[in-house]
Amino acid sequence: MTTPGTPARSRTGEPATGTAGPRIVVTGATGAVGRHVARLLAQRAPARHSLFVRDPGKAAALGLPGPAVRGDYTDPESLRRAFDGADAVFVVTANPLRPEDDERVLAAARAGGVRHAVKLSWCGVADPGADDLVARWNRRSEELLRDSGLSWTVLRIRTPMSNALAWAPSIRDRGAVRAFGGAARTACVDPRDVAMAAVAALTDPQQHLGRTYALAGPEALSPREQTGVLAEVLGRHLAFEESAEEEARAGWSRRYGERIADALVSGARRRAGGAAAACDDGTLARLLGRRPRTFREWATDHAREFI
Numbered sequence: 001m002t003t004p005g006t007p008a009r010s011r012t013g014e015p016a017t018g019t020a021g022p023r024i025v026v027t028g029a030t031g032a033v034g035r036h037v038a039r040l041l042a043q044r045a046p047a048r049h050s051l052f053v054r055d056p057g058k059a060a061a062l063g064l065p066g067p068a069v070r071g072d073y074t075d076p077e078s079l080r081r082a083f084d085g086a087d088a089v090f091v092v093t094a095n096p097l098r099p100e101d102d103e104r105v106l107a108a109a110r111a112g113g114v115r116h117a118v119k120l121s122w123c124g125v126a127d128p129g130a131d132d133l134v135a136r137w138n139r140r141s142e143e144l145l146r147d148s149g150l151s152w153t154v155l156r157i158r159t160p161m162s163n164a165l166a167w168a169p170s171i172r173d174r175g176a177v178r179a180f181g182g183a184a185r186t187a188c189v190d191p192r193d194v195a196m197a198a199v200a201a202l203t204d205p206q207q208h209l210g211r212t213y214a215l216a217g218p219e220a221l222s223p224r225e226q227t228g229v230l231a232e233v234l235g236r237h238l239a240f241e242e243s244a245e246e247e248a249r250a251g252w253s254r255r256y257g258e259r260i261a262d263a264l265v266s267g268a269r270r271r272a273g274g275a276a277a278a279c280d281d282g283t284l285a286r287l288l289g290r291r292p293r294t295f296r297e298w299a300t301d302h303a304r305e306f307i
Helices: 034-042 056-061 076-083 100-112 133-146 161-174 191-203 223-234 245-256 258-272 283-288 295-301
Strands: 023-027 048-053 068-070 088-091 116-122 151-157 176-179 211-215 239-242
Touching: 023 034, 034 048, 034 191, 048 056, 048 076, 056 068, 068 076, 076 100, 088 100, 088 191, 100 133, 116 133, 116 191, 133 151, 133 258, 151 191, 161 176, 161 223, 161 295, 176 223, 191 211, 191 283, 211 283, 223 239, 223 295, 245 258
Parallel strands: 023 048, 023 088, 048 068, 088 116, 116 151, 151 211, 176 239
Antiparallel strands: none
16 A cells, blocks of 8 residues: 555556546545535546445436445445545445444555545544443544554534434424424534535645544534524424424434434433534634534525425
C-alpha cells in the first residue's frame, strides 16, 4: 500500500501522470449524507469518484452522479474491486450487529492502496454516559480506523435533520407527528452540511489528518418544536402526539431487532436529559466557511416531500 503523503502510482508502480485528481470511493452512497457527498464530488473537478452500493438502481433513481459499483460489505471481492487503485474512501457502516463490516472495509482499502479514509461516526461516542450497543459499536469503529495504518478523519454527527422525513406519511395522511421524547432537544444537523465537511476532508486530506470533528446544528429543537416549524413551513396545522416508551421500543424492535431497539431507547432517555442539546461550537461553521443551516431552512428545501 502507499503511505500518507506519497505520490499516487499507476498500476505498473510508476508515479501517476496527468492532471486527473484523486479517485474517491463513496460507501453509503444512497444514504442521508452519502448522496450529497456524491453530488458535491461531481462538482469538484478534477476529483473522480465512484459509488459502492448494494443497489445501483436506487442510486440511479436518486439521480446520483458517478459510476456505481455493486457490492456488499459481506463480499470481500466486491470491496476489492471497488477500492483497487483508489486514493480515498468515505466510510459509512450502519449495522451495529455486524461490527466486522468496518474491518472488511478497512482491509480492502489498505489492499487497494487507499491512503485516506473519512469516517462518519456519532457525537454520542464522546458521551461518557453512553454505553449502549450503538455507542460501543461506534467507538470500536473509530478505534479500528485509527489503528488501520491509513491516514484518517472522523466526522461525529448529531441526528440528521433528514430523520424528520420518517414523519412524512403521517403528516400527509393525518396532519400529525407521533414520536417518543417530544420534549428532548437535539442540535440536529443538515446532511448537506455534513457532506460539505466530508468532501473537504476527502479532497484536501492534508488539512484534516488525524482530526475528529463534532458536527452539530446551530440550534437545539425537540420533536414537538420541529413539528411546529414544519407546520409553519407547510402552512397547515400539525398535531404532535407523544409516543409511549414501550410503543417506541416495539416499533424499533420490529424494524431493527430487540438489541438495537434497547440501544435506541437508551439514547432517547439520554436526549431527554439534555445529552444531545449542545449546538455547533464553531467547528462546522469553520469547515463550511458559513453558519450551518437551520432546521427551518432544511424544512423549506424539503417541503414537497411532506405534501
